[in-house]
Amino acid sequence: MKVTLELPDDLVQAIKLRALHQRRRFKDVMAEYLQVAINLPPRQPGKAGGGTATTLPVLKAACVTSPQVTGWSPQQMSDWIKEQALEDSSKE
16 A cells, blocks of 8 residues: 655655665565554565564674765765665556
């Protein structure tokens, strides 16, 4: 379901950066945050109704920075994030 929300710009940027670092889509990170906020069990990927949650081990790894991104200004990073969001929204 699509929903339109008005959120503070800095909050949206922080969530987009988190999604970028986790290599996840913005909408998936938002769904997870909302599920945690209202205390729902996490949904399994690919299953519309949710289901039984599976606990997986946490793997810690160093953040990998793309050579393309190295040295970008905050504005360049912001522009790139906006482009990615537009691409994601056009695929839906």
